[in-house]
């Protein structure tokens with residue numbers, strides 16, 4: 204038994220006790236992130252940005268949304284000119300955090316393609332009500348300009364109805380995952396239990412389900428991923444992204460003609476499922492600090508894991524998506540004009556050295572090869588006429 208005592212908020216203790224004293228790690232992650240009253244995202248407690256718990260590319264400044272905006276604008280223009288001239292197009296953002304990306308994107312398009320905006324709906328798909336409130340506050344001014352911004356559940360979108368672009372930046376890393384642990388020569392499902400005397404939480408094990416076993420076997424046959432790796436030691440643990448496939452399948456069904464851009468931390472399978480990566484990639488973030496204890500401050504911090512490059516691509520292709528390409532954020536943003544923004548700083552700030560340096564740092568953080576710059580950009584598409592294709596400037 205892997206014991207990592209941690210603090211114990213009453214609401215979570217009650218929930219776990221009601222469920223018999225032990226819950227799967229998947230349920231734990233779902234509760235601490237998405238519980239509508241106490242979850243980090245569900246309640247809207249999540250604090251993104253430099254003054255918050257962690258930064259996302261969008262929460263640093265509008266630069267990220269402006270640069271991705273160039274790509275989205277280019278895709279939308281191609282859609283209009285190649286085959287959807289009379290259709291209303293959509294830009295859909297999943298998991299919009301505090302609304303920074305959508306706000307920056309619309310500001311960019313207002314500046315560069317104002318007339319074109321009339322033919323575009325902006326839709327946010329966000330299950331956490333607490334976050335929706337933040338997003339509505341952030342987008343208030345743009346809503347009052349009459350920009351067509353809507354909040355919807357994916358289930359409210361008709362099948363084969365989306366024509367346009369779907370983006371999910373740092374969202375799949377927030378979907379609950381199973382954790383698989385190797386113990387006494389067997390695989391277990393990682394669990395979280397309550398110590399009946401101290402009421403503290405600790406990591407535990409529960410039997411693996413036949414569904415999990417099946418999906419691990421499938422990954423072995425389709426991708427050659429061996430769980431556990433041959434030389435795994437006692438206690439070896441990894442994440443298993445059980446929700447990605449269903450999410451991709453539901454989304455695929457809703458798209459008529461569209462491009463899906465997923466941006467996230469991701470590792471190649473050969474680095475993910477090795478004996479050296481003995482405790483997976485799951486961490487928590489609080490006050491800009493990364494904390495490896497996954498039971499730290501439940502409900503009051505982010506809990507997140509890396510994606511696996513090959514399993515995500517395989518899941519997407521298995522439901523029907525076509526893979527356009529994968530690149531690193533650093534390279535994508537340079538292809539979309541980040542260097543020109545850096546050169547422009549001198550002109551923009553003239554004698555204001557301290558602000559010029561701050562802006563330079565913000566831009567460089569987006570492409571820092573040991574952090575945001577290493578994020579992977581996955582581009583998939585679905586076209587009704589399979590032969591159709593459009594160009595992606597982020598791969599130049």
Ligand SMILES: C[S@@+](CC[C@H](N)C(=O)[O-])C[C@H]1O[C@@H](n2cnc3c(N)ncnc32)[C@H](O)[C@@H]1O
Nearest residue numbers: 244259261298299300304331334372373374377
């Ligand atoms: C790390 S934040 C993403 C930040 C944002 N995309 C940005 O660029 O700053 C994760 C977001 O995903 C949302 N989320 C969690 N589960 C989701 C799901 N199943 N579908 C869509 N969004 C989800 C969270 O509520 C939160 O808004």
